[in-house]
Amino acid sequence: MNENDKVPVEIPGRIINKIKKKIENSEFKTIEEYVIFVLRNSLIDDSAKSTLNPDEEEQVKETLKKLGYL
Amino acid sequence: MMEKPNVIILTVDMVRNDMLPRFQTFQKLKEKGVLFSEMVTYAPYTIASLHAIFTGMYGRDTNVDAYFKPVKFDKENCYTLTQYLHNYGYYTQADVMAELTVPRQGFDVFNAHDENKDDLLERHKDIISKAFKLNKKFFLYLHYSNIHTEIVKNVIKKYKDFDKDYFGHKEDNLKRYEIFVQKACDYLEGMMDLMNENDFWKDTLVIILSDHGCSIGEKEGEKAYGIYTYDYSIKVFSFFIYPEVLPLNKEIKTQIRSIDIMPTVLDLLKIPADNAYKRQRGKSLLELIDGRNNSDRLAFCETGGLDGPHPSPYSPNVKCIRTKKWKFIFNSTTNKKELYDLENDPKEENNCLDDYPEITAEFWKQIQEEL
Numbered sequence: 001m002n003e004n005d006k007v008p009v010e011i012p013g014r015i016i017n018k019i020k021k022k023i024e025n026s027e028f029k030t031i032e033e034y035v036i037f038v039l040r041n042s043l044i045d046d047s048a049k050s051t052l053n054p055d056e057e058e059q060v061k062e063t064l065k066k067l068g069y070l
Numbered sequence: 071m072m073e074k075p076n077v078i079i080l081t082v083d084m085v086r087n088d089m090l091p092r093f094q095t096f097q098k099l100k101e102k103g104v105l106f107s108e109m110v111t112y113a114p115y116t117i118a119s120l121h122a123i124f125t126g127m128y129g130r131d132t133n134v135d136a137y138f139k140p141v142k143f144d145k146e147n148c149y150t151l152t153q154y155l156h157n158y159g160y161y162t163q164a165d166v167m168a169e170l171t172v173p174r175q176g177f178d179v180f181n182a183h184d185e186n187k188d189d190l191l192e193r194h195k196d197i198i199s200k201a202f203k204l205n206k207k208f209f210l211y212l213h214y215s216n217i218h219t220e221i222v223k224n225v226i227k228k229y230k231d232f233d234k235d236y237f238g239h240k241e242d243n244l245k246r247y248e249i250f251v252q253k254a255c256d257y258l259e260g261m262m263d264l265m266n267e268n269d270f271w272k273d274t275l276v277i278i279l280s281d282h283g284c285s286i287g288e289k290e291g292e293k294a295y296g297i298y299t300y301d302y303s304i305k306v307f308s309f310f311i312y313p314e315v316l317p318l319n320k321e322i323k324t325q326i327r328s329i330d331i332m333p334t335v336l337d338l339l340k341i342p343a344d345n346a347y348k349r350q351r352g353k354s355l356l357e358l359i360d361g362r363n364n365s366d367r368l369a370f371c372e373t374g375g376l377d378g379p380h381p382s383p384y385s386p387n388v389k390c391i392r393t394k395k396w397k398f399i400f401n402s403t404t405n406k407k408e409l410y411d412l413e414n415d416p417k418e419e420n421n422c423l424d425d426y427p428e429i430t431a432e433f434w435k436q437i438q439e440e441l
Binding site: 026027028033034037040041051052056057059060062063064066067068069 | 116117137138140141142167168169170171182218219222223226227376380381384402403404405406407
């Protein structure tokens with residue numbers, strides 16, 4: 001699929017109603033914007049932290065300690 | 071054909087762009103060469119900023135787009151400036167503030183100083199003097215880290231992120247910061263004296279740059295740097311000094327990016343990019359120096375605080391696009407979008423997103439390519 005393509009997704013009305021309430025007076029102008037936001041952050045969740053193995057995490061922490069941050 | 075020059079890159083960590091007119095040292099440096107006074111860094115913290123400078127690429131290319139990512143540097147596909155110079159027979163040496171702040175590939179000697187103990191002026195003068203005694207061309211990367219040392223001690227460790235004692239005293243914060251910048255200028259003066267006394271400018275390209283700026287309390291929530299992308303932390307500068315080739319006393323106010331530094335060095339040294347590796351996103355600045363082009367360059371910048379919020383510090387959560395007139399910022403943690411008219415609102419105080427829907431839509435389209 002082309003990265004710029006868009007596809008419809010079916011979401012139960014019960015959840016749509018909750019989203020509508022959630023985005024009232026928020027940064028989100030549309031339901032679609034909120035759904036994309038949640039999905040994007042969820043996908044970052046999976047990809048970000050899990051890519052570092054314990055040795056790599058320790059190496060970074062050593063550097064950050066030396067820089068005075070930790 | 072002229073022989074290739076020695077190359078020295080000297081980073082003065084954390085000097086804000088608006089310090090340029092406040093210190094005579096910067097005027098003296100400008101008299102020696104070319105000042106790019108409107109440079110935008112890729113990232114407002116050292117680790118990602120320097121990886122971008124050493125590759126001419128953004129974090130999405132190098133994988134180094136967050137505090138916890140230098141271990142993920144794509145060394146198989148990103149060829150660093152050091153590697154190019156090493157390949158051309160240069161002796162290469164770095165003196166950095168810590169491991170992982172700079173890609174290590176290509177360095178013959180790679181040392182980290184102790185920012186709390188070492189006298190950086192004496193240490194770096196010694197490195198330069200010894201390099202000039204070598205019977206071969208050299209590349210030195212030297213990092214002046216003492217503003218960082220003082221900001222960590224006197225700001226980061228001392229105040230909380232929304233501390234009224236800090237954000238309510240901007241003038242005091244500025245005075246304290248300027249004392250640290252003055253020390254950096256003393257260091258630069260000492261380095262210039264060494265270069266002048268020994269005629270070291272000859273056959274040598276010297277680049278002096280700031281890798282990112284620093285808050286003095288402008289925006290609550292960011293007492294120093296690395297959390298947001300406002301101008302106090304992303305607007306920096308660079309000096310290119312090479313008296314035999316480049317003009318003297320020239321200031322270029324065209325907007326450039328920190329990723330343009332490496333392609334410029336390669337262009338000056340007539341070293342072609344190796345197509346077997348990822349393409350540099352930066353572009354040589356020589357066309358701006360010789361006046362062939364004076365177009366501002368679109369800058370992309372991203373960051374994520376060391377203490378979060380999620381997904382930082384493993385991935386960036388704040389991204390921005392900057393032209394000379396506009397800045398568009400998107401925070402993926404809060405979904406907040408901001409648009410600033412930098413010409414009329416240089417302090418970025420009035421989010422005018424709703425006043426310019428077409429401009430916002432265009433920037434939103436561009437920044438989504440980065441998400």
